[in-house]
Amino acid sequence: MEKNEKVxxxxxxxxxxxxxxPFVIGNETFEKLGTLGTSxxxxxxxxxxxxxxxxxxxxxxxxxxxxxxxxxxxxAFLSDTYFGRYKTLGFxxxxxxxxxxxxxxxxxxxxxxxxxxxxxxxxxxxxxxxWQMTFLLSSFGLLIVGASGIRPCNLAFGADQFNPKTESGxxxxxxxxxxxxxTFTFAMMVSLTVIVYVQSDVxxxxxxAIPTFLMFLSCAFFFIGTRIYVIVLPQGSPxxxxxxxxxxxxxxxxxxxxxxxxxxxxxxxxxxxxxxxLPYTDQFRFLNKAAIITPEDQINSDGSAAEPWRLCSIQKAxxxxxxxxxxxxxxxxxxxxxxxxxxxxxxxxxxxxxDRRLGNVNFTIPAASYVVFSMLSLTIWIPIYDRIxxxxxxxxxxxxxxxxxxxxxxxxxxxxxxxxxxxxLVEEKxxxxxxxxxxxxxxxxKGAISSMSxxxxxxxxxxxxxxxxxxxxxxxxxxxKQFPENMRSFAGSFLFCGFAGSSYLSSFLVSxxxxxxxxxxxxxxxxxxxxxxxxxxxYYLITALEVLNxxxxxxxxxxxxxxxxxxxxxxxxxxxxxxxxxxx
Numbered sequence: 001m002e003k004n005e006k007v008x009x010x011x012x013x014x015x016x017x018x019x020x021x022p023f024v025i026g027n028e029t030f031e032k033l034g035t036l037g038t039s040x041x042x043x044x045x046x047x048x049x050x051x052x053x054x055x056x057x058x059x060x061x062x063x064x065x066x067x068x069x070x071x072x073x074x075x076a077f078l079s080d081t082y083f084g085r086y087k088t089l090g091f092x093x094x095x096x097x098x099x100x101x102x103x104x105x106x107x108x109x110x111x112x113x114x115x116x117x118x119x120x121x122x123x124x125x126x127x128x129x130x131w132q133m134t135f136l137l138s139s140f141g142l143l144i145v146g147a148s149g150i151r152p153c154n155l156a157f158g159a160d161q162f163n164p165k166t167e168s169g170x171x172x173x174x175x176x177x178x179x180x181x182x183t184f185t186f187a188m189m190v191s192l193t194v195i196v197y198v199q200s201d202v203x204x205x206x207x208x209a210i211p212t213f214l215m216f217l218s219c220a221f222f223f224i225g226t227r228i229y230v231i232v233l234p235q236g237s238p239x240x241x242x243x244x245x246x247x248x249x250x251x252x253x254x255x256x257x258x259x260x261x262x263x264x265x266x267x268x269x270x271x272x273x274x275x276x277x278l279p280y281t282d283q284f285r286f287l288n289k290a291a292i293i294t295p296e297d298q299i300n301s302d303g304s305a306a307e308p309w310r311l312c313s314i315q316k317a318x319x320x321x322x323x324x325x326x327x328x329x330x331x332x333x334x335x336x337x338x339x340x341x342x343x344x345x346x347x348x349x350x351x352x353x354x355d356r357r358l359g360n361v362n363f364t365i366p367a368a369s370y371v372v373f374s375m376l377s378l379t380i381w382i383p384i385y386d387r388i389x390x391x392x393x394x395x396x397x398x399x400x401x402x403x404x405x406x407x408x409x410x411x412x413x414x415x416x417x418x419x420x421x422x423x424x425l426v427e428e429k430x431x432x433x434x435x436x437x438x439x440x441x442x443x444x445x446k447g448a449i450s451s452m453s454x455x456x457x458x459x460x461x462x463x464x465x466x467x468x469x470x471x472x473x474x475x476x477x478x479x480x481k482q483f484p485e486n487m488r489s490f491a492g493s494f495l496f497c498g499f500a501g502s503s504y505l506s507s508f509l510v511s512x513x514x515x516x517x518x519x520x521x522x523x524x525x526x527x528x529x530x531x532x533x534x535x536x537x538x539y540y541l542i543t544a545l546e547v548l549n550x551x552x553x554x555x556x557x558x559x560x561x562x563x564x565x566x567x568x569x570x571x572x573x574x575x576x577x578x579x580x581x582x583x584x
Contacts, residue, residue: 015230020161023225028154030218032187041196041368043348051114051125054528055514058345059507064140066503069496071148076489081237085157092149093219099142100212106136107204152493160232192372200366238486245312245320248290255292265291265314268303275485278318287317319484322563326482330498332553333475337502339416343464353530354430355439356454373458377465405478406557412471413553415463417546422460424539434531447529482563513538
């Protein structure tokens with residue numbers, strides 16, 4: 001296989017896109033089926049099997065999810081710089097399988113988890129031992145390694161199987177993306193219903209063994225297709241060029257920029273350079289100093305800089321500016337994602353203390369399955385938006401996409417504020433009914449079950465799904481288009497890093513609110529028994545945070561300059577020079 005990899009960089013590879021797709025899609029489908037349901041139900045597992053308090057479990061899940069997502073940055077770096085996507089995916093898939101296997105053992109072997117709590121509310125619960133926690137955390141560590149490699153590489157690896165230079169290859173890539181999101185949605189639906197039901201209502205051992213077996217099938221599908229894959233060798237880290245620009249700019253910080261920098265600065269580009277040429281911009285002018293040519297700078301015969309750590313092209317500087325411009329927008333997305341985290345963590349605890357029965361049918365919806373309503377709303381909304389809303393907006397705005405990417409993200413931020421307001425109102429209703437009209441029965445260590453139907457959570461989940469369709473999908477498009485072409489693996493990682501930051505931020509907020517309100521006159525907002533707490537106050541706090549974030553985003557969006565758009569004054573000067581040359 002090593003010989004084939006080397007040939008792939010020197011001659012035109014033999015693309016087998018359609019033939020390779022079943023193996024890539026099969027790997028992706030079984031991986032998502034194996035991990036999504038488990039991750040969404042981990043809160044219930046930690047509180048019921050490992051007897052953790054809700055605060056401890058929530059913080060642990062936030063840290064676990066955050067580390068999984070932050071790890072994609074390291075996974076993308078190692079893939080692009082050293083191993084390539086094939087080896088990274090293969091290693092990560094095996095790690096995910098081992099992580100699921102170890103997690104299954106914690107449920108199947110009684111000595112690897114504490115004994116079950118009693119049925120009564122006042123019964124004592126034994127905490128997990130250090131060795132039990134070590135075994136559990138080792139499974140989390142293996143799952144983190146797997147997610148760090150799979151998430152940034154699977155989409156790009158599938159696209160590698162098609163020839164981007166042919167029309168059929170371009171159609172194949174589009175088809176692959178469509179199938180990718182279809183399988184993602186399909187896996188979410190199955191995981192959040194069937195697998196979660198088996199885990200919560202049948203057996204945790206069986207419910208974890210099923211996704212472990214599916215993860216094994218994912219590995220098998222991936223390696224079976226090895227012979228027909230196009231395997232692209234790593235080309236070196238694009239981060240090196242970013243660091244070179246910063247170092248060169250610092251070295252020349254004392255120099256003064258010329259009056260016409262777009263004419264005087266060094267701007268060499270190699271013939272096979274894959275990134276699109278960028279116009280000069282006046283933002284972050286300090287970086288332009290990296291392209292100032294001094295007598296000490298030497299130029300090679302091909303026009304390139306002899307010492308790239310002293311002299312960089314203005315093109316490289318503009319690419320670094322693209323990254324810097326994205327960061328403020330990324331931070332706004334990070335704060336936005338806090339809303340999504342609440343609908344995946346504390347909503348589960350709300351559902352546990354709500355009436356989850358479906359009418360007269362003897363069936364109880366698993367608490368973790370309510371998240372499926374946000375997926376349904378997202379799936380239904382996307383075709384409505386693309387087929388109906390966008391054409392209407394296109395007629396009004398005369399823009400191809402109807403609205404800009406940042407405007408699209410802004411709509412989602414507005415909906416996130418409404419989501420948290422509705423969440424607070426629903427929690428207030430749930431708590432009131434729990435105190436005045438509880439249903440029969442209690443939850444160990446938590447308290448009375450409210451008579452409010454769990455279906456009251458559907459409106460907020462529907463709204464957050466539509467919000468996600470605007471902001472999260474907008475972020476995917478934004479990072480893909482605004483990052484330099486040779487950094488699109490990192491563009492995918494940037495999205496997951498935003499999810500990671502929101503997980504850590506949520507954990508920080510939960511810890512601060514829990515410690516600050518403990519012993520206050522109004523009671524602990526995030527008490528173990530939600531009926532004794534004021535989770536609605538916490539939701540209003542997040543609402544205020546999202547309002548501030550919306551204002552911050554509007555300022556950043558107004559300041560933002562899209563990639564490929566230069567400064568107006570410079571554009572006018574260039575046009576004037578061209579006209580003068582033409583007249584001469």
